[in-house]
Amino acid sequence: MTEATVSMDVRTPDESVSVIDIEGEITAACEPILMDAYGRASGDRTRCVILNFTGLEYMNSSGIGLLVTLLVRANRNRQRLMAYGLTDHYRQIFELTRLDEAIGIHSDEAGALAAAA
């Protein structure tokens, strides 16, 4: 399979909120990187994990499947999953796949943090 071309950094602006900054491509190959980032983002007190898609370059259908799996993990840990920084194109993909019904979409980080509060 193709190698992952993505990097993910984790920030914790608040003890109950973590942000995963995604740079690159989300495909099946990035599963271990995404799950590792989620593991670092998810602490005992974390109630909301925010995905920053500002640096997203490409996502295929396997990638959107990974987000469903991530959503399951977050729900199991009683955490909300949110996203911001999506271009119109990727917003449409969230709409098509109806992930926007489960993942809160915001236009910027301030909006996502306000919703997480």
Next chain:
Amino acid sequence: MSSERTHRDGESWAKPVERLEVAGVQPGSSGINVAGRRPTSPVQGFGRMWQKTYRVRLLGADVTPQQVIAVWKRDFPSFWPKNNRFFAPLAGIQPGEVAVLDLGMPGGMKLSTGVLVMYADDESFTLMTPQGHMFAGWITFSAYEDGGVTVAQAHVLMRASDPIYEMGMTFGGHKQEDRHWEHTLQSLAQAFGVDGHVVSEMVCVDRSRQWGNAGNVWHNSGIRSGIHMATAPARFAAKPFRRG
């Protein structure tokens, strides 16, 4: 590189659709249970969430992943088991196209439903199910190179759509689905002159059931197909009296 990837990505995804429309599919299907239905992801399903992967190594076949996907798209219905029919879109497997399915069920029953082509590129394509389908989710068909051998793969991410389907999947439905995709991959391999052995993996991603979606049973295509079949004689008898 970024803009090139984004451009390819943009052409590969279907546009969002509120409800499916059926137009331009091969003739012969009952064509019920598709038009007007909303596409569904695993988020809208009811049952446990499963991730199933079926793979076949095309050992000895001099074929690229792109060639495998081109043939798979072109001849998709021919690889299916008997008693299951896939009425492909006339435009082919392209993003946004809708196909109609008639699936053979035990007891001579036929379940009519459909799929939306959610994503398609040179190396993969994904079908998304509508309301009433046995499961809510999608199936990605892909091919890739692994150690000098091209591998064809079907990857299912799904929840049974409603409590009735969940019971059906538990009592034989999963095995029937396994047989379906194993047959499909073996037929695909044979198309490239390979007697392939299909390897499957099944992982329960989420054991919980989404009871809030139990009402999906209203759209159950199995029940609606059964009613449609049972009332066929009445529709036939009433035909001469219809206007137009």
